[in-house]
Amino acid sequence: MTTLVILKLADRWFAPSVSYKHRKGIAMSQGKFLSLIVAAVLAASPAPAQEAEKETTSQPTTMIDIGEFEVPEGDLDELVDYVDELDELQTELNRQFNQAQSKINDAMRSASEKILASDGDLSDRHFALAAKLVLPARIREVADATPEAQRDLLALTKRQLQIILDEGEARPNLSNAMALATYLERMGDPQVALEANETFADMLRDTDNAQLRSYQARFESSAKRLALLGQEISLVGDLVDGEAFDWDSYRGKVVLVDFWATWCGPCIAEAPNVRKNYDLYHDKGFDVVGISLDTDRERLEAYIAKEDVPWVNLFKEDAGWKHPMAVEYGINAIPSVWLVDKEGKVVSLNARGDELGKQLAKLLGPVEPAEEPAAAEEVTN
DSSP: OOHHHHHHHHHHHTOTTSOHHHHHTSSSOHHHHHHHHHHHHHHHSOOOHHHHTSOOOOOOOOSOOOOOOOOOOOOHHHHHHHHHHHHHHHHHHHHHHHHHHHHHHHHHHHHHHHHHTOSSOOOHHHHHHHHHHHHHHHHHTGGGSOHHHHHHHHHHHHHHHHHHHHHTOSSOOOHHHHHHHHHHHHHSOHHHHHHHHHHHHHHTTTOOOHHHHHHHHHHHHHHHHHTTBTSBOOOOOBBTTSOBOOGGGGTTSEEEEEEEOTTOHHHHHHHHHHHHHHHHHGGGTEEEEEEEOOSOHHHHHHHHHHHTOOSEEEOOTTTGGGOHHHHHTTOOEEOEEEEEOTTSBEEESOOOTHHHHHHHHHHHOOOSOOOOOOOOOOEEO
16 A cells, blocks of 8 residues: 555545544544554565565565454444444445456456467467456457457457367356357358357367257357358248248248247337338338247237237247247347348348348338337347
């Protein structure tokens, strides 16, 4: 503790706003506190060389020592004042701790960035130490990174994942790999997102660990979905009323394929945006095909009737997330909203909020401008 900090604490402790009655219930008297200040100042000063050479038995110390506290024997008011003062002290200590922790974290990340940027070959130990502090922040900032920088980040995350796998822990921590794959899919370059999911899926393909097999399946399904961009898709199944769905009849239209459910809050929040664009663009060749992941037919029918939903919905009794189309295309979060062009090829895997209107204007021509609602969140499986 530096002299400046100590003097600031002394100034706070003996501030005029704190009465003597308030202070005397605390075991650390003014004299004791001033003695601690003198001792701390001396301790912070350079010791003579001959003193430093003496052998002493070191005792563990705390970086902040505020002394001992003694509950006063006074009346109720004095006890309340005592608790109030300790509460104020605790609040101040927490504030200073959080401030110090933030500085420590910044310094650790800065040093870790230098480690990763070093020219020499890093050992796995040195790399793992630095990557643990650097990767989470870089992943959160992936939307602002160039595709090249995103690929560099993928390479770092791949190495970290390999180190984790080599350690062979029963419950490995794949949080960075999962986060990078998710952030890239939502905000990064689509091709890099595909590469990330394919890379991680391949790394986990031969694992015997049940937890890792679950991760592998998610990476693989995401890769399968991301590979759909620019490709034709085929939809099959039955509608809510039991009739067979005819995907070929939608050829020549721009179609929104909407994986959703009545129990999914973000799906319901996105519904007005879908309906608005349906009303605006339907006459220009736009349609919607819903694929419901509900398990309760009656609940689904009630919602469709109440909201007067004008487009068709595929449904399979009791299927939920296991609906054949959800399984086929690796759906693990809803709403999952794709836009298919007149040739039947996927042009967007995230046609929600503003993006839906922009894509429709691009594919079908503009209509009267209208305010676009923000995209809703997602519900994951």
